Amino acid sequence: MSQHSQFSLLSKRRFLPYFLTQAMGAFNDNLYKNALLLMIAFGGISQQENSALLTNLAAGIFILPFFLFSPVAGQIADKMEKSLLIRRVKLLEVVIMSLAAISVLAGSVWSLMALLFLMGLQSAIFGPVKFALLPQHLSSKELVAGNALVEMGTFIAILTGTICAGILFDLSDYRYWIAIAVVLFAVFGLITSRFIPEAPANDPDLRINWNPFTELKNTLRQAREKRAVFLSIVAISWFWFIGASYLTQFPGFSKEYLGGSTQLVTLLLTLFSLGVAAGSLVCDKLSGHKVELGIVPIGSIGMSIFGIDLWFALDQLNISQTMTITEFISQPAHWRLMLDITLVSAFGGMFVVPLQALIQQRSDDKNRAQIIAANNVLNALFMVASAVTGIICLAILEMSIGDYFLLLALMNLIVAGYVYSQVPEFALRFMIWILSHSMYRVRHKNLSHIPEHGPAVLVCNHISYVDALLIAGACQRPIRFVMDKSIAELPGLKTFFRLARTIPICPPRTDPEMYQQAFERIKEELDAGELVCIFPEGKLTRDGNINPFKKGIERIIQQNPVPVIPMALDGLWGSFFSHKDGHALTTRPRRFWSRVTLTAGPSVPAAEVNAENLQQQVTDLIHS
Missing domain, CATH: 3.40.1130.10 (Glycerol-3-phosphate (1)-acyltransferase)
Structure with a gap:
């Protein structure tokens, strides 16, 4: 790996089919979810007074299965051969998306909601196995590169899925196009999954506890057994808290500061997603193709520095109500804002990739997928917490979105300081990395x-x-x-x-x-x-x-x-x-x-x- 680009993994059968499969899944999730939200808000499948309620309900319905089923999914992923499990999960996606296509054409909002829950279930099952498989197919020197590519692929898939939903919705007969697209990409994911090499079960004799509530407790207990692993999970979940906070507030931020243009919302989403992708890829280079925890503090420091600078950059904006993307980008006064948003997310990518690799590397082989399931549960919990925090700060305390972004940057310093004080290895590796570079x-x-x-x-x-x-x-x-x-x-x-x-x-x-x-x-x-x-x-x-x-x-x-x-x-x-x-x-x-x-x-x-x-x-x- 030291002599080859991390992109060389994309030429390997042990990685490329897996990469395409997970990217297709992330793309289709966001295509379907955002198409549903647009249909609720503008497509006439719900009454106007219920659209806000249904929009928030849809977000909760999609994330609920991660709480309920991730612990059981982690056990299944440890017990089964992983390539077979992935193929079955992708086949389930084809079935769900076929039913979704029928519901889209029929305009049945509650059927679409139920199928959104099933898509969340499918994603919850896929989550533990997709990350538990990596250490079995990649060497220790490839693990960071693999995670970096997965992070890049996931955020680009989220972005393109979101944008594609908007493009299809603007077409005439949009329901037919959406129905065709969700089924087509589900089939593509199933096809690519068939080329994933075998990955033996971690613990084939595991007895599965099907009670999601008692198993949730057991999963979190297992995650806490290794303090460095558990606090890495907390730090990853904090990254999703930050990411969800920014992504959720971009529409309101555009309305409050950028003249309300939907084009500029797309620009912000693009900058943020590409920033995470770029930061993830840079991480492998900076870490020397190994799990280097010294990169993590660099990521957290960068997130806060540019998050704070974003607040100062707001004073330089020169916005008109009808401003297009081209007009916005052409003004040098706006470059600082765009750079700050890109670098906040880029340093976020540098922050999260080594943590994901550490969890995969230091978790016990027999219960690695269950530890990753615990990570998924806490990720979901922190994303819900980000929504609650946003409501409290913006609706109850009437804080401006710019001030809220500043608060996030300051909170990030506090959370990072706590994690590093509890696991000195992060600060230690940071000092070593600085010295050796x-x-x-x-x-x-x-x-x-x-x-x-x-x-x-x-x-x-x-x-x-x-x-x-x-x-x-x-x-x-x-x-x-x-x-x-x-x-x-x-x-x-x-x-x-x-x-x-x-x-x-x-x-x-x-x-x-x-x-x-x-x-x-x-x-x-x-x-x-x-x-x-x-x-x-x-x-x-x-x-x-x-x-x-x-x-x-x-x-x-x-x-x-x-x-x-x-x-x-x-x-x-x-x-x-x-x-x-x-x-x-x-x-x-x-x-x-x-x-x-x-x-x-x-x-x-x-x-x-x-x-x-x-x-x-x-x-x-x-x-x-």
């Missing part, structure tokens, strides 16, 4: 030798005070670093190392108790299946050469006979954080944007571990 250009070699699961000890040469940060940034798994107490307690870095759960150590003659506690902590972390990294030299190099490895590594492996992975850092000698030409951190900063290489060697079995041999292997890696 500002002062250094870090190249990785053979990091596949680091196991994706289970305990292991990493050993590396020690050149600078930022060695641990660069290693942590290169590895997708959290690492517990054993480092000298004097480094772990450096001003400015002490809090950072504490958040990273480093294990401070010192010579036994200096503090025997801390020395012993360090080995106890190492044993605890390895027993828990974590990665532990040590610098066996015990101190930073003073001349750029490797110091002799101490025997502590042998004691660690005697207590926990786990694999040892030798690693080597090269290119840090002479940096501001090394001891070249004086004590580190005291010389003039230099060598910004330096090339640094981190190389991993083959795993060494526990029985073959000794300090001298590991030192030689690390030395060989430096010169390889």
Whole structure:
């Protein structure tokens, strides 16, 4: 993946049919839903006084199945072979859309409402399986790219489905065209689903609990078992809260600030959707084709910065009541507003894609679809909450929509701060990402030798005070670093190392108790299946050469006979954080944007571990 565009996945059978299937589903959902809303409002299938009630009822009817059936759908997705389940779900869509076509032609509003509920049910069943399938067909290096393409495809499908509904509604005999379209795209989705490769069941022996209420409780309980996963679900749901708030208010925003043109509502929807798509695609590039949580804070910060700037941009608008899209775009005074809306959503895409990949990567294989079902339930809950919040702020408190958008940007900072305080890994990875993309250009070699699961000890040469940060940034798994107490307690870095759960150590003659506690902590972390990294030299190099490895590594492996992975850092000698030409951190900063290489060697079995041999292997890696 590092040598190919993420779009190369679209040429793979293990991804393209799946991508087309989910995009067709999102397109058809929005085509049908928005066509129904237009028919209610302007098509004469309801009385004028009931149109507002039916419009809001339609929104609730579509989202209700996500609350009721997502937990059961998650169990089904874990129990069944996934490609077969997707084909059956798409066949159900063809049946529902065929009935919908008849109801559209008949103009039966309550039949259309009932079928909208069934479409919500079909989407609720499809939701868990479509995301649980990705980790089975994509490698860990492709997971972010796959999620980015799915996010891009989903928002473009939502946009085009919405626009297509409006285009068809403006045609003469629009009911025939809508009826044909919803069936046709359902059939296209069924055809593409037949090319999705098999994806074995996660837990074929699972006994399904068909009670949606008790299973909803069980699903949320499972999601809370891994705090990082659960708070990622909360953060994703917050993204949908923000997204739903913007999309819902765009018509009112156009009326209040842009002269009420429906063309400009379409422009806002287009900018927002394309922004999410672009941000999702950029995310894979910034993350280096891996699940990089350091991108998440960048996304949240960008959403708030440009959300706040959107409020200031409103003062520059120069609007007339009859303004067209072309006239609006042609005025430079409006470019700032358009850029803000695009960047709010683009940073939203950067925010949500790594979180989705994290859930897929860190969920247990046996209940991954059920965890994704919990995500879908909370997403739906937060979207309902966004509607309630909008009613309170705009109708009850009589806040302007511009002020409401400002409130969303400020609320985003609070929610993001809470999530990052509860899961320090986000802030930690953010700091690492900034360091490794500002002062250094870090190249990785053979990091596949680091196991994706289970305990292991990493050993590396020690050149600078930022060695641990660069290693942590290169590895997708959290690492517990054993480092000298004097480094772990450096001003400015002490809090950072504490958040990273480093294990401070010192010579036994200096503090025997801390020395012993360090080995106890190492044993605890390895027993828990974590990665532990040590610098066996015990101190930073003073001349750029490797110091002799101490025997502590042998004691660690005697207590926990786990694999040892030798690693080597090269290119840090002479940096501001090394001891070249004086004590580190005291010389003039230099060598910004330096090339640094981190190389991993083959795993060494526990029985073959000794300090001298590991030192030689690390030395060989430096010169390889």
